[in-house]
Amino acid sequence: MPAPEGHCWLCNRYGKLTREHIPPESAFNDCPLLLMKVDERSSKTGLLEWTSSQDFQRGLYFRSLCQGCNNRYGSKYGGAYVDLVRRIAERIGDIRECHRTSILGIKRPLAILKQVMLQFVTANGPNFVRTNEWVAPFIRNRLNTAIPRDIAIYVFASNARTSRNSGVSAHIDTKGTHVVSEFTFWPLGTVISFQGELTDDRLTPIHQWAQYPFDFSGLVDLHLCVNPINTAYPVDFRTESQVKSGATSQEEPSTGLFREEDLRDMTEKAAKISGEEEKESWIYSGHPSTFRRIPGKR
């Protein structure tokens, strides 16, 4: 079957779209996968239901990038990312959920950060680069280190054998409303916050790696929490027993905490950042009583 044509999600040139593997194939992304997505009916029934494509594909990939972008940036940034992932993989089997591990002496931190963003280009859909103007220059120029002040980027370790790809999503907890995006694939999870720092010590910030020169010859250390993944919701790190018992990871936000306009702002911001204002199948997560108050849920 010939490759489909379209606009490259990164450079916007029209042409053949190639298979962009996220993460790179050599980061354990070369096995048969059954892709599942949240059923559209879930928002009506209130229960999270899944549908599968019925077809296995070899590795997680999307037809997102032109050949030029696929080859160029994968070879520049992918190697440093794969080295990190392999080091986490070597030891994660021995570490229990919610415990921590340290990976010392990591090479090329800025290349890893750029690979994380390259993966979000594909994970967040065809309009993400258009609506987040800093992303393309950051990836396309290896020397560019300009990340806006309200962007925060995090990593964590994961022992879950499933991947989680939220897209740009709105999320509510006791600390406020957040617009986040998570892409997780064993053994590393990655998160972007679009509204400043998240105060969750299970997430390790890496946006400060933009301070290192691209050809930095020194080493950095990374301290990671092994976070459970048992739902489709971004930054939901409840254990299996907490999910089963219906416990929420946070207490119910007091009903006076969020005004309707805060919730409306949050949903509008999420739609704008994703570039998919017309999309109706949003992921919102939060306590059900707050969730019900989101105006019209768009």
Ligand SMILES: [Zn+2]
């Ligand atoms: Zn391209």
